[in-house]
Amino acid sequence: MTVAALPETTARRRRSPLTEAIRRHPTVTAGLAIMAVLVAMAVLAPYLWTIDPMKLDPRFRLKPPSERNWFGTDHLGRDLYSRVIYGSRVSLQVGLAVAVVATLIGTAIGLVAGFLRWVDALVMRVMDGLMAVPGVLLAIALMALTRASLETVVIAIVIPEVPRVVRLVRSVVLTLREQAFVEAAEAIGTRFHRVLAKHILPNAVAPLIVQATYICASAMILEAILSFLGAGTPPTIPSWGNIMAEGRQYVRVAFWLLGFPGLFLTLTVLAVNLLGDGLRDMLDPRMRRRL
Amino acid sequence: MYAFMARRLLASIPVIVVVAAFVFLLLHIAPGDPAAIIAGDIATEAQIQSIRVRLGLDQPLHVQFFQWAAHLVRGDLGTSIFSNLPVSRLIGQRLEPTIALTVLTMIFAIVVAVPIGVIAAWRAGTWIDRSIMGFAVLGFSVPVFALGYFLIWVFAVRLEVLPVQGYQPLSAGLGKFLESILLPSLALGIVYIALIARMTRASMIEVLSQDYVRTAHAKGLSQLPILLIHALKPASVPIVTTIGIGVALLLGGVVVTESVFNIPGLGRLTVDAILHRDYPVIQGVILVFAVIYLAINLAVDLIYTVLDPRIRY
Numbered sequence: 153m154t155v156a157a158l159p160e161t162t163a164r165r166r167r168s169p170l171t172e173a174i175r176r177h178p179t180v181t182a183g184l185a186i187m188a189v190l191v192a193m194a195v196l197a198p199y200l201w202t203i204d205p206m207k208l209d210p211r212f213r214l215k216p217p218s219e220r221n222w223f224g225t226d227h228l229g230r231d232l233y234s235r236v237i238y239g240s241r242v243s244l245q246v247g248l249a250v251a252v253v254a255t256l257i258g259t260a261i262g263l264v265a266g267f268l269r270w271v272d273a274l275v276m277r278v279m280d281g282l283m284a285v286p287g288v289l290l291a292i293a294l295m296a297l298t299r300a301s302l303e304t305v306v307i308a309i310v311i312p313e314v315p316r317v318v319r320l321v322r323s324v325v326l327t328l329r330e331q332a333f334v335e336a337a338e339a340i341g342t343r344f345h346r347v348l349a350k351h352i353l354p355n356a357v358a359p360l361i362v363q364a365t366y367i368c369a370s371a372m373i374l375e376a377i378l379s380f381l382g383a384g385t386p387p388t389i390p391s392w393g394n395i396m397a398e399g400r401q402y403v404r405v406a407f408w409l410l411g412f413p414g415l416f417l418t419l420t421v422l423a424v425n426l427l428g429d430g431l432r433d434m435l436d437p438r439m440r441r442r443l
Numbered sequence: 444m445y446a447f448m449a450r451r452l453l454a455s456i457p458v459i460v461v462v463a464a465f466v467f468l469l470l471h472i473a474p475g476d477p478a479a480i481i482a483g484d485i486a487t488e489a490q491i492q493s494i495r496v497r498l499g500l501d502q503p504l505h506v507q508f509f510q511w512a513a514h515l516v517r518g519d520l521g522t523s524i525f526s527n528l529p530v531s532r533l534i535g536q537r538l539e540p541t542i543a544l545t546v547l548t549m550i551f552a553i554v555v556a557v558p559i560g561v562i563a564a565w566r567a568g569t570w571i572d573r574s575i576m577g578f579a580v581l582g583f584s585v586p587v588f589a590l591g592y593f594l595i596w597v598f599a600v601r602l603e604v605l606p607v608q609g610y611q612p613l614s615a616g617l618g619k620f621l622e623s624i625l626l627p628s629l630a631l632g633i634v635y636i637a638l639i640a641r642m643t644r645a646s647m648i649e650v651l652s653q654d655y656v657r658t659a660h661a662k663g664l665s666q667l668p669i670l671l672i673h674a675l676k677p678a679s680v681p682i683v684t685t686i687g688i689g690v691a692l693l694l695g696g697v698v699v700t701e702s703v704f705n706i707p708g709l710g711r712l713t714v715d716a717i718l719h720r721d722y723p724v725i726q727g728v729i730l731v732f733a734v735i736y737l738a739i740n741l742a743v744d745l746i747y748t749v750l751d752p753r754i755r756y
Contacts, residue, residue: 277458281462281464282465284737285729286691286736289698289729290729292698293717293725294469296717376586381698381702383718400703403595403607404607407592410592410596411596414585414592417586417589418584421583421584421585425584
């Protein structure tokens, strides 16, 4: 061994874990980085040179982006930059809430359907029915029934998203139930809840995390669509969909009212999708070359 | 074949029943009095009572359901509360633009997505593949209405080459029709293109690693026939499945696209109905969309047997 070769190998070994992670999982890193910036933006909104997003200023209506109003102003003279920054709170909250709630409910239903055969047939027919109706349509129909609030928006989006989780969990359960290690565990008298906690759920976690990420992305788009159509987040809350709904009639004269919120929404959903794609590759290397 | 079609049709019935039951219950699972919800915030007690009687809401739930279902089987979807016209007639009037938009977008998306998916798989791992897949992720992420307004701004406001909004029926001439439907199709198609391109690439990569593809290369066949005949045909079954599943996505997008581009189709009918709380119309439209979705997936199942002769039902 030559002496000169030594420093090189140690340098290689000493590469920081962060650089190593970036090199191995560029997609996850990119998604996480954009998400981190967006979350910081949402949390720190009051300190990011914003003003009250509801403050009217009739003297400055429909003004293009300038030094005074970085993203321009809307038809009531409200500062678009402040509204877009505060709007990130709605998208992130709804995305996260829907992903968590839909995953929990879907997992519960999926487990029951996977284990109890007589429930399975019934549950899956209901899920097929829910899946035959486009998610947007189902959500707006549900919204038409209730008074608009952030909670009702979350519920209206959770319902069309649940079948995706149910199908996933059920298929995992059905595959695992036939496996030798589960049969063995049952044969030696392991209690049901222990089989569930020790053998079934751990195997479902990886695909569930990936699915939850995609649900989060889809929920953000759905929230914006609902708000845009006038059946979502109350207009008093500045959400990206609401800003675009109010700006739509000014598409010819004030495109910034649609462009800026649209850009931020796309960027946010893109970050979540990148995270989902990256996590899928990371957690299931077999899928890596496929999708 | 006919036996399969009959069985497949029968299998759709439970799904339709579930959707119908759900649509019926939609009005009743909501907190509060459905009649009061329909009447809106500023309605007198007498108005609420008249709506209750007109819709039969004063009768027991199961009686209501069977009455509603009996009407449904006869093709009677009820009467619009807002316009007082039969819901089936309202839907019939709005069917053409929606079908035109959906079918055109499907054709356009498949024509674009399959070739780029094949190219990505053929050049897997290169910058061509990466940029196509990067475009696909972006396509998944851009909301249809944001893209719609962006296209309106670029092509209609800045370049002034296409009309801003509105719809010209096919009877107004093919040129005008295509002009009015081009941007909506583009906006609506992106997600669908992304979905199909990803599945095409994945499915093709799997097939391209098969031994018989290597044999085809070894015996000196050129690239194009290998890609199209040896690989694409066996790779097409999952692609067609994705096209079928993606229809739900497409139909959801139609509702939004029609609002953005002012197209008087089923989607606009739905949004207007929701803003007016016109429940019979909402129920009817949801049922029609579910039937369209099931019909397209039935067609997809039939296409399988053509694509893969090994599939027998």
